[in-house]
Amino acid sequence: MQLEPDASPDGRETWRMSTMKWGKKKDPATGKNVADRTTINYNPKVTIASIPEDAERYILGPRSALAWIIDRYRVKTDKASGIVNDPNDWCDEHDNHRHVVDLIERIVTVSVETIKVVDSLADNACRRGSSSGEGTDSVIPTLTAIVATLAIISAALVTRSATRYSADL
Numbered sequence: 001m002q003l004e005p006d007a008s009p010d011g012r013e014t015w016r017m018s019t020m021k022w023g024k025k026k027d028p029a030t031g032k033n034v035a036d037r038t039t040i041n042y043n044p045k046v047t048i049a050s051i052p053e054d055a056e057r058y059i060l061g062p063r064s065a066l067a068w069i070i071d072r073y074r075v076k077t078d079k080a081s082g083i084v085n086d087p088n089d090w091c092d093e094h095d096n097h098r099h100v101v102d103l104i105e106r107i108v109t110v111s112v113e114t115i116k117v118v119d120s121l122a123d124n125a126c127r128r129g130s131s132s133g134e135g136t137d138s139v140i141p142t143l144t145a146i147v148a149t150l151a152i153i154s155a156a157l158v159t160r161s162a163t164r165y166s167a168d169l
Contacts, residue, residue, distance in 0.1 A: 001046065001047070001048050001049070001101070002046070002047040002048075002049055003045060003046055004044070004045045004046075006045070007045040007046065011097075012092075012097045013045075014045050014046065014097075015043075015046070015091070015097040015098050015100070015101060016043065016088050016097075017042055017043045017073070017074070017075070017087065017088065017100060018043065018074065018075045019074045019075070020040055020041065020042055020043075020069075020070045020073060020074065021040070021041045021070070022035040022036060022037060022039065022040060022041070022070065023035070023036035023038070023039025023040065023041055023047070023049070024036055025039075037051070037053065037056045037064075037066075038050060038051045038052075038053060039051065040066070040070065040104065042100075042101065042104075046101070048101065048104060051066070051108055052108065052112050054111065054112045054115045054116070055107070055108045055111040055112050055115075056111075057111070057115050058110070058111035058112075058114050058115055064111070065107045065110070065111050066104070066107055066108070066111065069100075069103065069104060069107055073087050073100055073103075074087070075087070075088070087099075087100055
């Protein structure tokens with residue numbers, strides 16, 4: 001995690017957010033700016049960097065868990081009612097100004113660890129299938145059930161304190 005020099009790690013204002021965005025990097029092939037999925041610009045004072053690429057592989061519906069957080073955790077005003085949905089309010093009420101950053105760290109942990117488990121299951125299943133003469137198609141339903149179970153377990157872990165990748169972020 002990178003803080004601007006004028007940002008206080010203990011200051012409430014350091015952790016306030018309005019809209020998070022993916023970082024940007026140059027695409028070597030086109031020279032254009034593209035989303036850098038290893039960096040989140042949390043606010044002008046805080047950048048979350050060095051996010052493992054595997055975190056983006058953990059998909060919830062059509063997008064990654066991190067993409068879901070970036071999309072949903074923002075200050076928004078409902079046009080019809082004028083009601084403001086501000087994640088900072090919850091942080092203030094619970095005196096935990098780092099809540100959203102801590103959530104991102106937990107999401108990264110769960111995403112990476114789940115991908116490791118799924119990859120090891122797939123590797124083991126493919127090895128077993130090829131050594132027994134069966135094709136990999138016979139293990140797909142089993143892997144699908146295992147992945148669904150892992151998704152439920154992962155969701156439960158997100159709400160708990162998990163081993164974090166914060167040392168790297």
